[in-house]
Amino acid sequence: DIQMTQSPSFLSASVGDRVTINCKASQNINKYLNWYQQKLGEAPKRLIYNTNNLQTGIPSRFSGSGSGTDYTLTISSLQPEDFATYFCLQHNSFPGTFGAGTKLELK
Amino acid sequence: EVQLVESGGGLVQPGRSMKLSCAASGFTFSNYGMAWVRQAPTKGLEWVATISYDGSSTYYRDSVKGRFTISRDNAKSTLYLQMNSLRSEDTATYYCTRVTDYWGQGVMVTVSS
Numbered sequence: 001d002i003q004m005t006q007s008p009s010f011l012s013a014s015v016g017d018r019v020t021i022n023c024k025a026s027q028n029i030n031k032y033l034n035w036y037q038q039k040l041g042e043a044p045k046r047l048i049y050n051t052n053n054l055q056t057g058i059p060s061r062f063s064g065s066g067s068g069t070d071y072t073l074t075i076s077s078l079q080p081e082d083f084a085t086y087f088c089l090q091h092n093s094f095p096g097t098f099g100a101g102t103k104l105e106l107k
Numbered sequence: 108e109v110q111l112v113e114s115g116g117g118l119v120q121p122g123r124s125m126k127l128s129c130a131a132s133g134f135t136f137s138n139y140g141m142a143w144v145r146q147a148p149t150k151g152l153e154w155v156a157t158i159s160y161d162g163s164s165t166y167y168r169d170s171v172k173g174r175f176t177i178s179r180d181n182a183k184s185t186l187y188l189q190m191n192s193l194r195s196e197d198t199a200t201y202y203c204t205r206v207t208d209y210w211g212q213g214v215m216v217t218v219s220s
Contacts, residue, residue, distance in 0.1 A: 049208070098153070
């Protein structure tokens with residue numbers, strides 16, 4: 001299985017900050033990389049699919065980039081509702097594999 | 108609005124069985140592959156099983172092969188996960204997901220004596 005290394009595990013930031021979260025795959029995943037947001041007790045929500053495609057209804061402050069083995073989620077200006085856990089998923093190779101998650105906390 | 112609602116979790120003894128269900132609505136269920144993903148306490152997410160849109164093809168992670176069975180009833184828009192010979196390491200929150208976009212809220216399964 002492809003291994004996904006996500007960093008950082010924890011991120012402390014303030015409203016208005018720009019933050020980036022990274023996922024590195026153990027091999028080329030051909031941009032088949034999704035990003036999700038999860039809040040306690042809620043269903044995970046897909047933010048970005050296939051590296052840089054914004055899911056309908058997701059604010060444009062969320063963006064994704066990357067290629068090959070390295071991928072990034074950027075939140076351009078943190079809003080109070082963005083404090084949550086984020087994780088990546090590669091679906092280039094079966095089975096899909098996940099990053100371990102990044103918990104974004106209010107500084 | 109797409110909705111996936113899991114049910115059937117709870118506390119079960121090691122070696123016993125449990126069946127999870129996922130009721131889907133808001134989309135044409137029979138058009139989509141579906142999957143179960145789980146997350147053990149303090150651990151990361153892992154893919155458990157996947158089924159094709161028509162049920163003709165399934166995938167299982169090695170640790171559940173021969174013990175878990177994924178199935179679907181397209182007439183009822185419902186996904187199932189039959190879990191037999193449960194082990195303590197199967198303790199997790201189980202999520203139903205429409206590969207790979209929408210997810211349910213999850214249902215907790217605790218395997219303990």
